Structure formats: structure tokens, C-alpha cells
Amino acid sequence: MSISEKKLIIKGAREHNLKNVDLEIPRNKLVVFSGLSGSGKSSLAFDTIFAEGQRRYMESLSSYARQFLGRMDKPDVDYIEGLSPAISIEQKTTHNNPRSTVGTVTEIYDYYRLLFARIGQPHCPKCGQEIKEQSSDQIINTILSWPEGTKIQILAPVIRGKKGEHQKIIEDAKKSGFIRARIDGVMVELDENIKLDKQKKHTIELVVDRIKISSDVRKRIAESVETAIENACGIILVIKSGELLPDSETKSPDTEHFFSQKNACPDCGISIPELQPRLFSFNNPFGACPECTGLGEKMEFDIDLIIPDKSLSFNEGAIQWYNPDSAWNRARFESLAKYLGFSLDEPISNLNKNQFNQLMNGTLEPIQYIYEKSDGSGSFKYNQPWPGLFADLKRRYNETFSEAQRESLQRLMSHKICTCCNGQKLNPSALAVTVGGKNIHDLTLLSVEDSIKFFENLSLTETEKQIASQIEKEIKNRLGFLKNVGLEYLTLERQAGTLSGGEAQRIRLATQIGSSLTGVLYILDEPSIGLH
Numbered sequence: 001m002s003i004s005e006k007k008l009i010i011k012g013a014r015e016h017n018l019k020n021v022d023l024e025i026p027r028n029k030l031v032v033f034s035g036l037s038g039s040g041k042s043s044l045a046f047d048t049i050f051a052e053g054q055r056r057y058m059e060s061l062s063s064y065a066r067q068f069l070g071r072m073d074k075p076d077v078d079y080i081e082g083l084s085p086a087i088s089i090e091q092k093t094t095h096n097n098p099r100s101t102v103g104t105v106t107e108i109y110d111y112y113r114l115l116f117a118r119i120g121q122p123h124c125p126k127c128g129q130e131i132k133e134q135s136s137d138q139i140i141n142t143i144l145s146w147p148e149g150t151k152i153q154i155l156a157p158v159i160r161g162k163k164g165e166h167q168k169i170i171e172d173a174k175k176s177g178f179i180r181a182r183i184d185g186v187m188v189e190l191d192e193n194i195k196l197d198k199q200k201k202h203t204i205e206l207v208v209d210r211i212k213i214s215s216d217v218r219k220r221i222a223e224s225v226e227t228a229i230e231n232a233c234g235i236i237l238v239i240k241s242g243e244l245l246p247d248s249e250t251k252s253p254d255t256e257h258f259f260s261q262k263n264a265c266p267d268c269g270i271s272i273p274e275l276q277p278r279l280f281s282f283n284n285p286f287g288a289c290p291e292c293t294g295l296g297e298k299m300e301f302d303i304d305l306i307i308p309d310k311s312l313s314f315n316e317g318a319i320q321w322y323n324p325d326s327a328w329n330r331a332r333f334e335s336l337a338k339y340l341g342f343s344l345d346e347p348i349s350n351l352n353k354n355q356f357n358q359l360m361n362g363t364l365e366p367i368q369y370i371y372e373k374s375d376g377s378g379s380f381k382y383n384q385p386w387p388g389l390f391a392d393l394k395r396r397y398n399e400t401f402s403e404a405q406r407e408s409l410q411r412l413m414s415h416k417i418c419t420c421c422n423g424q425k426l427n428p429s430a431l432a433v434t435v436g437g438k439n440i441h442d443l444t445l446l447s448v449e450d451s452i453k454f455f456e457n458l459s460l461t462e463t464e465k466q467i468a469s470q471i472e473k474e475i476k477n478r479l480g481f482l483k484n485v486g487l488e489y490l491t492l493e494r495q496a497g498t499l500s501g502g503e504a505q506r507i508r509l510a511t512q513i514g515s516s517l518t519g520v521l522y523i524l525d526e527p528s529i530g531l532h
Helices: 041-059 063-069 108-119 136-144 167-175 218-231 327-340 353-361 389-399 403-410 440-444 448-456 462-484 501-514
Strands: 007-013 021-026 079-081 086-089 151-163 180-183 186-189 201-212 235-240 255-260 297-301 366-372 379-385 413-417 521-524
Touching: 007 041, 041 063, 041 079, 041 086, 041 521, 086 501, 108 440, 108 462, 136 218, 136 255, 151 167, 151 218, 167 201, 201 218, 218 235, 297 389, 327 353, 327 366, 353 389, 389 403, 448 462, 462 501, 501 521
Parallel strands: 086 521
Antiparallel strands: 007 021, 007 079, 151 201, 151 235, 180 186, 180 201, 235 255, 297 413, 366 379
């Protein structure tokens, strides 16, 4: 092995305040440069060693690629030998993007998204029922796996909780040869005179077949399952008769089993998109909350900014942005005050709860507004509900083309947790998918330490283990790196912009280690300070 393979050799380093420094640094060792401020530590580490490593890497690129990168000057040094590819990790908090979190910066969140796309269990966003997508063969095999002699009924749920008389559905079912149906939980013969209240919600399930499970009924069950699926758009209900309880003549209750050929709730009919990594990304429109676009918060008008001093009256300028000297504003608020029963000269704090609520959120009933023309030529009247200060300001903000007016209105707004996703950034379908009983946002709220414990105790089926083994390994490795650099207390949901310089540096170090590069020269800027 040559000496350059064992050491990094530097001769005649004169960058900045360095004076012809000659130095040999052992490779594959932890080497510390220490000394007084201004003694040349950074000049040697960053401006000489790292700069030369970066320059040599760029020179190895094609001339086409180099034209986009610009020219890098050679450091003032006579000779450097044994230089490895260099990576600099400095004390900087460079992530000001509100979408950047510890999870995204370390790429752990990317593996979370992949894990949920591969083995996530979808649930109905509305009722929470587990949703399973199964083929006809899987449904048939599940039914045949039940004990021999079990009595079952196969039903096709053609209507689930919808208002109407549904006479056409019933007539079409009779024409198709169906004899019985379960309507609102009661078995009826279809040739009876069935009348349903059109003002109430009804559930109609056609009885396709009644069978006792045995080894020779596979073909019959298969035909019945296909018929049910065809009539109920991919959904099937199987009622399994109760079994005799041990040492008793009583039976256990009948159980109902829903099966679906698509990712849709059999009760609510809500469909879940195909599980893909982009569904779990708050930076992708496919997965982001539609209201806050994945930020978890929105700019909303703030009561305390609209009315900062409730001891003032409207005439004293209590309500920001609404000029009391404006004839139009005065006419509107005089009509509102008359309707609600308060005076424009009394403090806003004197309004009772109902009056203040209607002032902010609007009235249900129309109010008569009277506007006196400024030239005294008369007045005009119109009737409409008061929209409320929130809605009125929001309309003005959305409709204005004036940047000055928009900026003026923004001063009355503050960041609020999104009421649609409750700050979880993702749409309901993404949040309804779980692994180990937790959705992806729940996982990001765990500390690194607790996340490690979660994956150590995660129970998966053999199939899931085969699918997720490599993904789980990468997640554990990266969580382990974060713990090893002393960041076990951080959560993956923590915004990158709130990290201290030391925390950000250690995260970058853990990310680099997680990339499993070999033969790399890492240069760390003061790694022992700025942790908290």
C-alpha cells in the first residue's frame, strides 16, 4: 500500500493566513483541528482540503456538465496527495421551507411512504371500517375455509343507506330472478307489495343463495359470488350462521362478512385511491390536504387582529379595515346594529355572545339595509343576510386585484391549524391507512427513541415481512444513526427551520452516514457546539 493510500499529504498550504503549512493526516481516522480563533483551522479544513477535493471532482466531469457549474479556483497550495471525495457539513440551519421536516431531510419519511404504500391497511375515512381489496378467488377461498356444515347466505348489497322508494331496483331484481331480499334488516319476499318511505334511508340486499359449506359446493359458491359481485358493483355480503356453543343448546349470533373487489367501504361507498408512495406525501397534490395544500396550517382572519381593542366602539374605529367615516360602511353597520340591537357608540365588549357571534359569522335571516345618497337625492334599500366579518373580509381578500389591499388585509390574518386535516397535512384517504395501528402522521409524532421501539415491536405477517423487510431495515438504520449522534429526542414531524445549528449539522451527518458511502472524507465545522 502506497503512502498516499495511508495518509493525506499536504505541502505548502498558504490559503488566507496559513504560512507554508506541511501536514500529513492519517486516513480512516477521526482527526481534530483545534486552536485559537483565527489560527487557520477553517482555512486548512474548508478552504484548502475541501475546496481542492471539490475542484478535483468537478474537473472529473464532462466539459458539458462543467459549463453549468462555473469555474472553481485552485487553493493556494503546492501539493495535495491521497485526497478522497470530500463532503463538508457546516453549522447552518438552511431549511427555511415550512415543508421541510426532520423526516424529509433525513429521507426517513420517504421510506415511511414506501412502507405504507406496500403493507398499509386502508380503512374507511368516514366510519373507520377496515377495507380489503380481494379477488373473486380470494373471496371464495375465504368462504370455503370456514368449517364444513356452516350455513351461509350470500347477498348482493344493491342499496346502502340511500333515501328513496327504490321501486325500480326491486322490479329489476324480480325480473332478474331474485326471490328474496333483506330490506332494512328484515327478510322479505320480492313478490310482496313492498312500499318504502322515500324520506328515509334504506338498505336493500338481494339474497343470491343459501348454502351449507361442503367439499363439493365450490362451483355453486363461485357462481353465487360472481352474481353478487355483478349486481352490487364489486361488493358482497355473506351472513354466516351462528354455531352451537360448547355444552349448550344455544347458538352464537350470526356474523356478517363484507368483501370488496375494490378499495371501497361496503357501508359508506367511499373509495380509497390505490396505495402509492405519492398518496402519503404532503408535498404532492395527490396526498396533500386539499384545504392547506400540505402545510398543516392556513392563513385565517384573526378576531384579535380584526378587533384588537374591544373597549372601543365601531364609531371609535374598533373594527380594523372598516373606516367608520365611510358612508357605505356606516349604512351597513347601522342596519346590522339595529337588527342585532346594539349601538355603534357602545364598546364592542358590551355585545352579548349571540350578538358578537352574528357580527363575526353572519346572520341567517335577511337584514334590510338603507343607504342614504351623499347628495341628498334620496336613498335605496335592499335585503340580504349579513355575511359576517370573517366571510366579508375573506371575500374581499380573494376578489381584490390590488396588492396594497391584499397586504393590508393580510395584517389581519394569522397562522391557524387547518380545520380540515387538524394539522396532519394529508388528505383523509392517506390518514385512513395504518401500519401497526398507526397512520403515517402518528408515526412522525413519535420521538426517534420511541420510533425505534415501535419498529422493534411491529408485528407483521410472513407475507408482509417479505415485502417490507428491506424497507424496515433502512428505516431502522437511519433511526439508529439519529440516535447515535444524540438526537433520540427529536420527532420526525419537527420542522427543519426550528432546529439549532448543532442539531441541523448532526442530522446532515446522520443522513450522510445513512447513505452508506465508503472512502469519503467528512469535514465537520465545530460539531461540539450549538446542540440546543
